[in-house]
Amino acid sequence: MWEAWDTEKRPEGYDTYDNEYGRTYAYYTPLFIEGEKLGIIGVEVEIAKVNHEILRATIRQILMVGSVLVILVILLLSIIRTQYIRKLIKLQAVIEDYSQNKNPKIAEELVKEVTNKDEISVIMAKFADMIYELELYIQNLTKTKKDLQDTRQQAIKLNELAMKDSLTGIRNKTGYDKEVQKLEWELADDLTEFGVAMIDLNFLKRINDTYGHDKGNVAIITLCRIVCHIFEHSPVFRIGGDEFVVILKGHDLEHVDELIAEFNRQLKERQENTELEYWEQTSAAIGYAVYDKKIDSAYDNVFKRAAAEMYKAKKAMKAVRED
Numbered sequence: 082m083w084e085a086w087d088t089e090k091r092p093e094g095y096d097t098y099d100n101e102y103g104r105t106y107a108y109y110t111p112l113f114i115e116g117e118k119l120g121i122i123g124v125e126v127e128i129a130k131v132n133h134e135i136l137r138a139t140i141r142q143i144l145m146v147g148s149v150l151v152i153l154v155i156l157l158l159s160i161i162r163t164q165y166i167r168k169l170i171k172l173q174a175v176i177e178d179y180s181q182n183k184n185p186k187i188a189e190e191l192v193k194e195v196t197n198k199d200e201i202s203v204i205m206a207k208f209a210d211m212i213y214e215l216e217l218y219i220q221n222l223t224k225t226k227k228d229l230q231d232t233r234q235q236a237i238k239l240n241e242l243a244m245k246d247s248l249t250g251i252r253n254k255t256g257y258d259k260e261v262q263k264l265e266w267e268l269a270d271d272l273t274e275f276g277v278a279m280i281d282l283n284f285l286k287r288i289n290d291t292y293g294h295d296k297g298n299v300a301i302i303t304l305c306r307i308v309c310h311i312f313e314h315s316p317v318f319r320i321g322g323d324e325f326v327v328i329l330k331g332h333d334l335e336h337v338d339e340l341i342a343e344f345n346r347q348l349k350e351r352q353e354n355t356e357l358e359y360w361e362q363t364s365a366a367i368g369y370a371v372y373d374k375k376i377d378s379a380y381d382n383v384f385k386r387a388a389a390e391m392y393k394a395k396k397a398m399k400a401v402r403e404d
Contacts, residue, residue: 185216257318276329279391283364366395
């Protein structure tokens with residue numbers, strides 16, 4: 082206080098002391114009126130009141146800051162939910178839907194959700210691209226598979242045509258050779274029982290020379306139908322112009338004698354039918370042999386015996402080829 086009076090200036094700092102009011106702070110400044118120093122002004126402040134005001138101000142600031150933080154957190158959570166969590170939930174739902182239904186149109190829903198360049202939007206865009214690329218790959222794969230199936234079907238048809246006799250519709254010499262190869266493999270493993278029936282149309286040259294090749298074709302087709310009808314459980318092949326081979330199996334092998342008897346009966350009946358044209362009065366020789374593993378080392382052994390039996394029948398019918 083005296084420093085303020087003597088120096089006529091506000092001193093730096095303040096006085097502190099304790100009294101009945103507690104800790105007290107005192108501050109002094111000289112009082113001048115019209116340039117004349119009249120006295121000293123002293124101000125005393127109780128620290129309890131100051132602390133109370135400081136506390137109130139601090140609480141107010143804390144509440145304000147807390148409120149601002151709460152609002153910011155709410156805004157942040159809202160942004161996170163809008164920009165991330167909702168998109169993640171949408172992405173999860175889309176992935177589950179696509180895994181179950183494989184619907185590529187679902188990628189369009191993902192594209193609609195790509196509103197900016199945040200990480201989730203980038204992931205959704207990439208996943209949508211993946212769905213489009215996967216769908217394109219599946220379409221190409223499906224088309225390739227269909228093309229392969231079509232090619233396979235065409236190959237099967239071409240193979241069937243290659244083995245099909247154009248006149249009679251039964252398998253030709255190529256088909257016969259493949260069947261023989263299959264039998265040879267089965268013989269090597271001792272897995273088969275079979276027989277061979279050899280049939281030869283009689284007088285084909287005479288029919289062709291006298292009535293024309295179209296009538297000769299009728300005679301061939303007629304014999305083919307009879308053979309296929311009699312030996313309906315065995316494959317029949319046309320291996321030459323007037324030669325047919327039956328690979329006897331199963332029921333036909335077990336009843337071969339009965340079937341050959343029926344074959345000869347039907348041919349005799351046609352030959353005695355005067356209402357039929359000459360080329361329709363089918364005449365043919367037949368002979369057969371059954372595989373015997375004791376004497377046959379290959380298919381060709383059985384075939385030769387069947388051909389020999391057929392030739393004997395042909396000689397007996399006086400139908401040995403004229404050419």
